Amino acid sequence: MLYIKNLHFKQISIIKSLIIIFGGRDMANKRITEMGLPKSIGHIFAARNIITAKDALSLTEFELMELLDVGLAQVKSALALISEMTSPRYQTVQTLLDQRKQNEYLTGHLPTQLKGLDAALCGGLPFGALTELVGPSGIGKTQFCLKLSLLAALPSCYGGLDGQVIYIDVESKFSSRRLIEIGINSFPEVFCLDGIAKEMAGRITVLRPGSLTEFTESLQEIKVSVLQYKVKLLIVDSMAALVSGEYEQGPQRQHPLGWHISFLKSLAEFSRIPVVMTNQVRSRGANQISQYIFQESTVEDDTEKFDSRLVAALGIHWAHAVNIRLVLESRSGQRFIKVAKSPMSPTLAFPFQVTSMGIILLNDDGVEMAGPQINAIDHQGHSDIIFHGDER
Numbered sequence: 578m579l580y581i582k583n584l585h586f587k588q589i590s591i592i593k594s595l596i597i598i599f600g601g602r603d604m605a606n607k608r609i610t611e612m613g614l615p616k617s618i619g620h621i622f623a624a625r626n627i628i629t630a631k632d633a634l635s636l637t638e639f640e641l642m643e644l645l646d647v648g649l650a651q652v653k654s655a656l657a658l659i660s661e662m663t664s665p666r667y668q669t670v671q672t673l674l675d676q677r678k679q680n681e682y683l684t685g686h687l688p689t690q691l692k693g694l695d696a697a698l699c700g701g702l703p704f705g706a707l708t709e710l711v712g713p714s715g716i717g718k719t720q721f722c723l724k725l726s727l728l729a730a731l732p733s734c735y736g737g738l739d740g741q742v743i744y745i746d747v748e749s750k751f752s753s754r755r756l757i758e759i760g761i762n763s764f765p766e767v768f769c770l771d772g773i774a775k776e777m778a779g780r781i782t783v784l785r786p787g788s789l790t791e792f793t794e795s796l797q798e799i800k801v802s803v804l805q806y807k808v809k810l811l812i813v814d815s816m817a818a819l820v821s822g823e824y825e826q827g828p829q830r831q832h833p834l835g836w837h838i839s840f841l842k843s844l845a846e847f848s849r850i851p852v853v854m855t856n857q858v859r860s861r862g863a864n865q866i867s868q869y870i871f872q873e874s875t876v877e878d879d880t881e882k883f884d885s886r887l888v889a890a891l892g893i894h895w896a897h898a899v900n901i902r903l904v905l906e907s908r909s910g911q912r913f914i915k916v917a918k919s920p921m922s923p924t925l926a927f928p929f930q931v932t933s934m935g936i937i938l939l940n941d942d943g944v945e946m947a948g949p950q951i952n953a954i955d956h957q958g959h960s961d962i963i964f965h966g967d968e969r
């Protein structure tokens with residue numbers, strides 16, 4: 578207020594223009610009666626049919642003096658107040674950082690509660706970012722998603738985000754029985770409480786789009802729900818399944834989900850929630866040992882070294898679009914989770930198992946991976962570790 582009152586004539590004119598240009602229609606159409614002007618001058622504005630901020634700010638001080646028949650001091654003070662009420666509040670980088678810290682629990686991460694992985698990712702899966710889980714069928718991507726859903730729904734006193742979860746279950750693989758089993762075994766102190774299993778399950782909304790068109794429509798609705806309700810996590814399991822069967826293999830496969838990638842990314846950034854999606858790999862041959870190199874340059878360099886019979890179902894464009902990529906793979910019958918892409922983490926691989934508690938790490942230290950290994954997906958001895966029992 579003081580700042581605006583002390584502005585020089587030229588500065589006020591600039592602010593007036595800025596409000597009209599950038600302030601947006603809402604600001605410009607704000608009514609002068611709602612601005613807290615002294616009643617005496619407010620009435621004069623109304624009597625001269627100067628109704629909105631835009632009406633007042635479009636005129637010069639001298640035009641207003643003439644029209645309202647009042648002195649320069651009164652006009653200046655009225656304009657300063659109108660300018661203040663209509664101009665968007667300025668924010669410094671510091672205030673933005675402070676707001677972000679205030680709004681984000683757990684320094685802006687969803688902890689996976691896999692200690693080594695959380696340490697590598699500086700706290701867990703970052704809010705406002707897209708995380709991809711990629712790996713061969715049956716490796717544990719859905720198991721990981723189930724655990725993440727529980728973690729987002731869990732009360733904050735138990736390390737959760739205390740929020741709602743939207744789970745897009747494209748292949749009808751979501752199992753409520755397995756979700757509760759993971760909950761009971763991972764968080765016995767929470768799940769022994771009366772009614773908590775029901776409450777946690779009630780926080781997870783499962784959507785099953787039947788086609789890419791239905792998925793596209795539900796994304797639009799999700800955007801509104803994320804803002805309206807306390808949605809703290811969005812999962813798409815799996816993105817690849819959305820296009821399988823509808824498109825042929827080849828470069829054109831990368832395009833059908835281009836819009837969805839951008840939409841999910843902007844949704845994550847805008848709503849500051851983690852968005853997780855799974856991606857499968859596709860095999861073009863029957864070989865047991867096959868690897869896929871994500872990055873275009875390494876595909877060419879290493880064609881002899883690696884047998885690229887597995888291809889990422891969503892292609893290179895997708896691979897570049899995600900912020901964090903966790904590759905789940907198997908080597909010599911042992912499952913590994915690799916931090917294949919992250920702006921702040923070392924390229925580490927952690928051996929893991931799927932148990933009644935869901936995914937657990939066998940070692941929190943992780944093994945540093947070098948060169949093309951980090952971008953390849955191995956599935957050596959994979960069939961030996963896949964559980965063939967009733968998983969639903």
Ligand SMILES: Nc1ncnc2c1ncn2[C@@H]1O[C@H](COP(=O)(O)OP(=O)(O)OP(=O)(O)O)[C@@H](O)[C@H]1O
Nearest residue numbers: 713714715716717718719720931932933963964968
């Ligand atoms: N109750 C359980 N106890 C131990 N392991 C289990 C249990 N339920 C599932 N698993 C393990 O999880 C694996 C299935 O993992 P998941 O369904 O997450 O695979 P996925 O990577 O999502 O596969 P797809 O790409 O086909 O969807 C099984 O093969 C098994 O090894």
